[in-house]
Amino acid sequence: MDWICEKGALSENILHNLQINNDYVELKENHEEGYLETPIIETERFTEITPSWNSKTNIDSSVELLIRIRAENKWTPYISYGVWSTNGNNIGIKERESHDLMKVTSDRIFVKDEKFGDAVHIKVVFKGNNPKLTLIAFSTDGGEDEAVEGSYLRILENIPLISQLASGHKDARVICSPTSLTMALKFHGKNVDLDQVARGTLDSGNGAYGNWPQNVAMAGELGMRAYTKRCKSINPVKNFIAKGIPVVASVCVQDKEQLSGAISAFPHGHLMVVVGFEIKDGTEYIVVNDPAANSDAEVRKSYLLDEWVKVWRHYVYIVTPDVEK
Incomplete structure (x- = not known):
């Protein structure tokens, strides 16, 4: 709800x-x-x-x-x-x-x-x-699920590829959330850089960059309409992609083998940008910009949707222009 x-x-x-x-x-x-x-x-x-x-x-x-x-x-x-x-x-x-x-x-x-x-x-x-x-x-997590509406089998264009690991940031290993948020903001035309977004999202109370409410608050400070959403299923994410809106999603991967193609496990949580869905050889994949990559060129990844949903925390950041309703 x-x-x-x-x-x-x-x-x-x-x-x-x-x-x-x-x-x-x-x-x-x-x-x-x-x-x-x-x-x-x-x-x-x-x-x-x-x-x-x-x-x-x-x-x-x-x-x-x-x-x-x-x-x-x-x-x-x-x-x-x-x-x-x-x-x-x-x-x-x-x-x-x-x-x-x-x-x-x-x-x-x-x-x-x-x-x-x-x-x-x-x-x-x-x-x-x-x-x-x-x-x-x-x-x-209350309320009813929503049905899939529109064509979600697409990959959104013009979403920049930014690697947190190749960023040169002093806390490169723990800035997945501001890195993902930076990609979403740039997609919407905001002229921001990763250092700026990381500074703005850093919680000076506990030294963390990944607090969900504070990341969407940072997007709000930049003039966006942003909020955290709990999804009953993958359906809302598919609907946002169908509308041309990428979402930042939280996963928790206890063992690297749980998510084929992941660079490592993420037992304490990890954020990435969902940019689309595709079917290859009859199997459905979710397409993401995963900032846990050794270079910007390696950020775009396709994960098996069945595997990804199992490690997804069912939370996303919704970031849109302020005129969006």
Whole structure:
């Protein structure tokens, strides 16, 4: 299930010391702090959830998204998904947290003990020199799957090939997420480089580059409409490809043999860009730009779809131009 609230619809929330200005929510004049609070959002039953936001900040301003869930008729406390400020000043969740009803990681909240969440409540705190908010969202593993629509057997063109390993970056082995995001941003015409995106996505709280909410927040800072989506199956990914939209996808490969052609195992997770699908000799393949390659020329790979789906975490980053609906 996806829930997205953006632009003018943000006025439907409680706004304290905030105002709507065109497509943004921003602080009222002469205020340096305010907050947005959603109504209680009833949902399909879920066991995991991930939040997203798009904002405009500077070195003197920040937004902080807090989220709580209801499970078994009890509410969890609010959990912060970090103080977000551009230029690498963002601070996410420093350590994993655990509560009676949930386990919290830098990317997701998991409902514990085979229980289910059924409602969500979000609060966004604004501080400093006029931060702006355009979108808040969350995605869960609840709800129904979607059918495949359109022709997805295609390979999208003009998506640059960028190898994280050949980038020369000091943290080349752990920048798969900003590398994948850079490829997606360049496809959409953003004049960015890998060093810039890596700086912007680095979580200064825990030193990680791969936090999902913070990567889509970085895309939002650059004027994109971006959010993290949990997919019930591969069908939504096929639908995005049919629409001409590449997606950044997260996999977790415990053993290299699980994904034929992979350069290595990725037991702690790995991000790559899905750019298409094809059938060869009656077998379906997923076509990706995999940044774990020794050169830019080796980034484009075709993986057996059946194998890839088994190591996929069912999460993707959706990054589109802001005019996309």
